[in-house]
Amino acid sequence: MSLQPHMEDFVQYFSGINLSIDSANFDKFGLKAKLKHYQKGELLITQGQPAPKVFFLVKGFVRYLNVSVEGKEFTQSFSCAPSISGSTRAMTRNVDALFSIEALDDVICLEFDWQMFFEKMQFQPGFMQAYNRLLENMFIKKEEREYAFVQDSAEQRYLTFLDTNPQLRDKIPLKMIASHIGITPIALSRIRKKLQ
Amino acid sequence: MSLQPHMEDFVQYFSGINLSIDSANFDKFGLKAKLKHYQKGELLITQGQPAPKVFFLVKGFVRYLNVSVEGKEFTQSFSCAPSISGSTRAMTRNVDALFSIEALDDVICLEFDWQMFFEKMQFQPGFMQAYNRLLENMFIKKEEREYAFVQDSAEQRYLTFLDTNPQLRDKIPLKMIASHIGITPIALSRIRKKLQ
DNA sequence: GAGCAACATTAACCTAGGTTTATTGTTTGC
DNA sequence: GCAAACAATAAACCTAGGTTAATGTTGCTC
Helix, strand or coil, X not given: CCCCCCHXXXXXXXXXXXXXXXXXXXXXXXXXCEEEEECCXXXXXXXXXXXXXXXXXXXXXXXXXXECCCCCEEEEXXXXXXXXXXXXXXXXXXXXXXXXXXXXXXXXXXXXXXHHHHHHHHCCXXXXXXXXXXXXXXXXXXXXXXXXXXHCCHHHHHHHHHHHCCCCCCCCCHHHHHHHHXXXXXXXXXXXXXXX | CCCCCCHHHHHHHHHHHXXXXXXXXXXXXXXXXXXXXXXXXXXXXXXXXXXCEEEEEEECEEEEEEECCCCCEEEEEEEECCEEECCHHHHHHCCECCCEEEECCCEEEEEEEHHHHHHHHHCCHHHHHHHHHHHHHHHHHHHHHHHHHHHCCHHHHHHHHHHHCCCCCCCCCHHHHHHHHCCCHXXXXXXXXXXX
16 A cells, blocks of 8 residues: 555655654545646646646746736746645635746646645645645745835845745746846846846 | 623634534634723734734724834734734744734724634634635735735725725825835825825 | 847936925824 | 824935846757
8 A cells, every 4th residue: 555656755745844644644535646747838837727736846846927917927936846836826716826837947746636635634634734834834925025025125135035045046047036026137137236 | 601702703703714613613612712902002912022812803903013123114914803813923933923913993802822722723623724714815815915016006006905995094094004005105195196 | 150049237218116304284182 | 272293295306126228148959
């Protein structure tokens, strides 16, 4: 009785958030996932379309990308394996996604159907509690980001980004950093020149 | 066997989020709260101090207020009864609060100890699920706010505020609206003049 | 190696919103 | 009724960052 490939990683990740699950018990849930591969540039979910899936990134990294009506790109966030990805809004409220999730790399992930994921969770308090933790962390991150946008200069946000995302700083184009901290690539260029 | 004053309101509020609790069952949890009154201007929790409490606002409304190192006020959000209030970060991570919660009115609320609240939740899936919903909604709101800060002009944020908070627009000073949408009162004044 | 397509930088200019300082309401308390 | 404290507006000025457009730069692919 063994878990499907990479599911072990998922259980471990969730265990790290809340220690009340182990693989043996987990197997009993019958939670199934599709193993998926995405190549650099491909989309896991697409802005404007339903996205009733939760992803567990086994390898690679992605960004959450919103394109405004004027055609401007905004990188809401990055997510690096191992991590959970998906649009909370789209899956829990059953509406279209407000952003796309783009592979920035070759990505290996598990894809869960949210409906099933949610139902299984109902019957396993430890599982639900881990999801709780996840939501708390996500909320707290957005709150920190709110502070950053209101209180910090673009320069400070850039420095904070470099500081908190050392694993990304040399792997992604600068324009993605710019669109993540809410400025144009030109403004970022100016800031970088000044900092030299 | 009856609930303590206003607890019924709390149960109803939580039921509205997720229908799996009713007062009769709820009473069995033994979840206790202190009934508190705050006068306009008083603080429910204080920035820089521990805040291991969850509040249920029975009457009145509050704002979440952060003061930066340079002394600038930022109103993170408003909350009107009936609603749950508190610092998710401070209570779940057991750290000092990054903002104060200020009564903008005479406030009546129930005050729960987070530790107890959390423990009771563990044994009542329906309760935890309601908390889950709450977190999801909080997260989604912050996400919407993130979009607003990055994509909308101050003028647009002001109009959106008026639109989505009709119950507040005439009850709070303009400077609070300004500090909520991330501009100075002077800038808001300019915008209002232009809109006349 | 030529040609093309992203990416990054630079310079010139523009604008939204910050800052400072005053002026005018408007509550609040004595 | 008056002073004190706060809230809102106004004018003058300043600056961070947007916009446009030109110029490099780094790969690709053929």
